[in-house]
Amino acid sequence: MLSKIITEENVKQAYALIEDSENVVIISHVGPDGDAVGSTLGMYHFLKGLEKQATVVLPNEFPQYLNWMPDSDTIVIAEDNLDATVQLLKHADLLIMIDFNELGRVNGLKPLIEVSNVPKILIDHHPFPADIADVVISHPELSSASELVFRLICRMGFAQKISKECAECIYTGMMTDTGGFTYNSNQSEIYVIIAELLRKGVDKDLIYKKINFSHSEDRMRLMGYCLYEKMKIYPEYRTAVIGLSEDELNRFAAQTGDTEGIVNLPFSIKGIVFSAFFREDKKRKKIKISFRSQGDFPANRVASEYFNGGGHLNAAGGDTKLSLSETLQQFVDVLPEYKELLSKVEL
Ligand SMILES: [Mn+2]
Structure with a gap:
């Protein structure tokens, strides 16, 4: 039995809106990850089971290691299909937004959501949701x-209505957002849910392989390059840093999603509390940043205080408009400010 963490009022309100709807557009965040795609496709399969029209719309492309997910080929990528996206939102009678907490996270979809006057449901696990x-x-x-x-x-x-396809999507999101149940994964009810998903027919070992054993040789070599050539360790701050220029990414023919997970690699080293990954994006004229931390060190605080971002305690992100080297310098410059916090973290 799961504890009832969602309020009765929320359940009733969400159900009323879903019941009244016929054309639902389900949206998640830019740089869609396993949880973004899993949660939206999970909702999509559920709504299909209720005989609703449902479409998942994502701001930009999702990584290829997720393209086995049931009906992932029906996902509309807004960046590449602007007209179709505009039409979909125009004809929608309900928007369900999942896995993000503010409209800055959906890039080009933001103005379309802002002008839409249909009911909206937000389902999210990031702190401080905006009133959207x-x-x-x-x-x-x-x-x-x-x-x-x-x-x-x-x-x-509707527990009975959860299909195998729906269960596979939900499992994928739960697995990827916890690094295969290696962090943020001590709540026992997670495993109550997994038991239920297995009963629905999910093959969890197969999903693990599909997600993790599906990368290119280039990606593997990119990882090797990051660890051998690029990773800098600052032992006095228990911090690791990796920065990649676009030229370096091109050298390894990096595809969407290829850099995912690289930020977690330095945690193999004993004592590392904070890991930062910087990636140059010339097209968008910015440096994309991922922060990960261990224990109670607030990665999201560093992101929000200095890098135009935010996120969870142990997983956050941001960006700068500076060059890669300036960004790396800024990061190294702010580290002393967190030295005491970093030194206190118990691993
Ligand atoms: Mn998530």
Whole structure:
């Protein structure tokens, strides 16, 4: 039995909106990851089971290691299909936004959502959700939005309606947002849910292989290059830094998603508390930043205080408009400010 963490009021409101809807557009964040794609496709399969029209719209391309997910080929990529996206939002009678907490996270979809006057539901696990929906179901204590989608479906009384396809999507989101249940994954109810998903027919070992054993040789060599050539360790700050220029990314023919996970590699080293990954994006004229931390060191605080971003305690992101070397310098310059906090973290 799962505890009822979603309020009765939220469940009722969400159910009323879903019941009244016929054309639902489901949206997640830019740089879609396993949880973004898993939670939205999970919701999509659930709504299909209720005989609703549903479409997942993502701001930009999702990584190829997710393209085995059931009906992922129906996902509309807004960046590449602007006209179709405009039409979809125009004809939608309900928007369900999942796995993000403010419209700055959806790039080009932002103005389309802002002008839409249909009801909106937000389902998210990032702290401090903005006031962007009629129903806000926000639970930062959960490790994935996919888990929240599962809980909402069950609370609305449709546990029986969860298909194998829906279960596979939800499982994928739960697995990827916890690094294969290696962080943010000590809540026992996660495993109650997994047991339920397995009963629905999910092959969890196969999903692990599909996600993790599906990369290119180039990507593997890029990882090797990062570790051998690029990783800098600052032992006095228990911090690791990796920065990649676009030329370096091109050298390894890096595809969408190829740099994902690189930020976690330095945690293999004993004592590392904070890991930062910087990637040059010339097209968008910025440096994209990923922060990861261990224990109670607030990666999201560094992101929000200095790098135009935010996120979770242990996983955050941001960007700068500086050059790569200036950004790396800025990072090294602010580290002393966090030295005491970093030194206190117990691993
Ligand atoms: Mn998530």
